[in-house]
Amino acid sequence: RRAAPRRRATGRPARPVRGAAARSAEMECTLGIIGDGYTLIAADRNAARSIVCFKKDEDKVAVLDSSKLMGSSGSQADTVCFTEYVQKNMALYEITNGLKLSTPAAASFIRNELARALRKGPYQTNLLLGGYDGADGASLYYLDYMASSNKVNYGCHGYCSNFVLSIMDREWTPGMTEAQGLDLLKKCIDEIQVRFLAHMPLFSVKIVDKDGVRVLEQPK
Amino acid sequence: MARRYDGNVTTFSPEGRLHQVEYAVEAINKAGTAVGLLATDGVVMAGEKQKVTKLLEPPKSSEKIYKLDDHAAAVVAGLTADANILINEARVAAQRYKYQYGEPIPVEQLVEKVCNHKQLYTQYGGQRPFGVKFLFAGYDAHFGYQLYLSDPSGNYSGWKATCLGQNANSGQSILKSDYEATMDTEACVKLALKVCNKTMESLSAESIDLFCLKRKDDGTMVHTIYPQETVAKMLEEVKAEQEAADAEKEAKAVPMSS
Numbered sequence: 001r002r003a004a005p006r007r008r009a010t011g012r013p014a015r016p017v018r019g020a021a022a023r024s025a026e027m028e029c030t031l032g033i034i035g036d037g038y039t040l041i042a043a044d045r046n047a048a049r050s051i052v053c054f055k056k057d058e059d060k061v062a063v064l065d066s067s068k069l070m071g072s073s074g075s076q077a078d079t080v081c082f083t084e085y086v087q088k089n090m091a092l093y094e095i096t097n098g099l100k101l102s103t104p105a106a107a108s109f110i111r112n113e114l115a116r117a118l119r120k121g122p123y124q125t126n127l128l129l130g131g132y133d134g135a136d137g138a139s140l141y142y143l144d145y146m147a148s149s150n151k152v153n154y155g156c157h158g159y160c161s162n163f164v165l166s167i168m169d170r171e172w173t174p175g176m177t178e179a180q181g182l183d184l185l186k187k188c189i190d191e192i193q194v195r196f197l198a199h200m201p202l203f204s205v206k207i208v209d210k211d212g213v214r215v216l217e218q219p220k
Numbered sequence: 221m222a223r224r225y226d227g228n229v230t231t232f233s234p235e236g237r238l239h240q241v242e243y244a245v246e247a248i249n250k251a252g253t254a255v256g257l258l259a260t261d262g263v264v265m266a267g268e269k270q271k272v273t274k275l276l277e278p279p280k281s282s283e284k285i286y287k288l289d290d291h292a293a294a295v296v297a298g299l300t301a302d303a304n305i306l307i308n309e310a311r312v313a314a315q316r317y318k319y320q321y322g323e324p325i326p327v328e329q330l331v332e333k334v335c336n337h338k339q340l341y342t343q344y345g346g347q348r349p350f351g352v353k354f355l356f357a358g359y360d361a362h363f364g365y366q367l368y369l370s371d372p373s374g375n376y377s378g379w380k381a382t383c384l385g386q387n388a389n390s391g392q393s394i395l396k397s398d399y400e401a402t403m404d405t406e407a408c409v410k411l412a413l414k415v416c417n418k419t420m421e422s423l424s425a426e427s428i429d430l431f432c433l434k435r436k437d438d439g440t441m442v443h444t445i446y447p448q449e450t451v452a453k454m455l456e457e458v459k460a461e462q463e464a465a466d467a468e469k470e471a472k473a474v475p476m477s478s
Contacts, residue, residue: 097329099362101321108322 024049025126025145027198028073029160030060031188032128032140033172034153035181038209039130039138041071042185042218044192045202053199061206065090067132068106069208073157074125074145082123086110103131107141107149114147122146126157132208156188163195164188178207186219230345241342244349244372248298253385253419254284256295256355257399257408258367262434263357264408265295266416268385272426282445284429289314291324291441292358293433297385298372299351306350310334327358331368331376339374349373353384357433359441365433381411387419394418405432409446413458425452 027048033040043060046053061071062083070086072079089109093101101109107129117123122145129141142148142155154172156164171184182205189203205216225231226239233239252268267284286294286303288310296303313333317325334354341349349372356368356376369384370376381399383391394415403411409430417423430446446454 097326099326102323105321105323109320112320 025074025124025157026159028060028158029164029192029196029200029203030071030073030126030128030157031160031164031185032071032130032142032152032155033168033176033181033184034130034138034140035176035178037132037138038178038181038207039069039132039140040178040181040185040205040207040216041069041128041130042189042203042205043071043073044200045204046198046200047076048198056202059204061204062087063206063213064106064129064131065094065100066212067100067208068103069130069206069213070110071128071130071157072125074123078123079125082113082125086113102133102136103129103139103141104133104136104151106131107143107151111143111147111149114143114145118147128155128157130208132210134210138209160192160196163191167191182216182219189219228345229342229348238342238373241349241373244351245353247351248353248372248385249388251297251299251353251385252284253383253387253391253416254295254297254353254355255381255383255391255395255412255415255419256357256367256369256379257381257395257403257412258365258379258401259403259405259408260401261365262405262408262432263359263365263367264405264412265293265355265357265431265433266412267295267297267429267431268416268420269427269429282429282431285431285445287443288330288356288358289318289324291360291435292327292330292356293431293443294357295355295429295431297353297355302350303352303354306334306337306352306354309337324360326360326362327356327366328363328368328378330358331356331370335370335374335376338370338372342373355382355384357431359433359435365435381408383415383419385419391415391419405434409454410458413451413455414462417455417458417462423455425449425455430454 028044030043041061045057047055047058061069064070064087070083072083090101114123124145126145127143129143132138140152140155142150142152154168167188171187192200203218205218207214207216225233229240254267256265269284283300284295286307288294310330314325314330338350341347351372354370359365367379368376369379369382380401381395383395398411416428425448430451432444434442436442
């Protein structure tokens, strides 16, 4: 009989994470772009593990509340579970206090939760948090499963970032209109579809601005 | 009748009252006066200090006015020892919020946390309520400058101007007639001193702490406890104005001789 996994006093998970499960986050793609009064978040629509693709219409861009979006990549159990946990906590805050959390405050909260779980059982999920706050405008936060958090103008998670970030570095300018932002997004997606190993025909695209959250069509 | 139902804080009387909580509220009505006013550009608070005697070493920090966080402060009326516990609770709650959200805690949430803590002692047995009333002053991006009053029952309410402690009723009536929402901190400071003049037996610069919370244009918050010389000067003006007003009133009251 196999011995039960040893529980370490330090609180590290009993079985180290390895193999396809750990790599699944890299094979997915999440993109975020800030423009003039909006934040754009897009993610591929594959739900896959190892060599199998379960479905090609998974929506990985969650609506946290009427002014925040969160694109997540990683093992589905963690992304879905953690995303819903964050969503419900935002709702609880709003109902309890009659106020909405600002995007920086939400980023701080999310990062804190990731940090708390890091030395117990980390959430294997990489996130792009995008939001719009009246006075402060659009903001985008790049968070990863190691509980890092950075405010950025554009970002990408996954192996695709090797291709996408170069394009964004070259093409992104501050104050792009929505059309320009979608154009930049199209360039990124086109490059992924030409050069990346995994087949990613579909992307979900969402935008948040002063009027709230909208679902956009993938740029053709 | 109340005697039978007032021994235990966790017992309702037949009329549906919690006598212990009411007695706690009563305790503060005997305590030193405190007054708070909301100005257009800040919040002003004043509190009566305990009697100063020659042998008493002046405290190193104010015994009435406490900084809760950069953007919030409180004035205490009642049992100082009880207040210290709650002040500490408030400070920890403020920092816990900042740790989690990276932003200063909205003032009402801070007040509510303190009040929820007070409420515990009105519902769970064995321990008496806190004999403290607080005036909370604060600023946040959601609602600007705010002033809250909380009592031992755990209830709190927002105020434009309010008075508590000894002779609070007369203080409150002065506020009702003289306070205007358009007043700035300078005018509110004068009014606070005027109220204290009426409610306190002997008002002097040593017997009150006068405080103002303001926000600078760059966003930094400034807590000012006015030094005694400044208070003394302002007090002179206020007392002079008061005497002039009283003299006028007396002159008007004299009947015209036919």
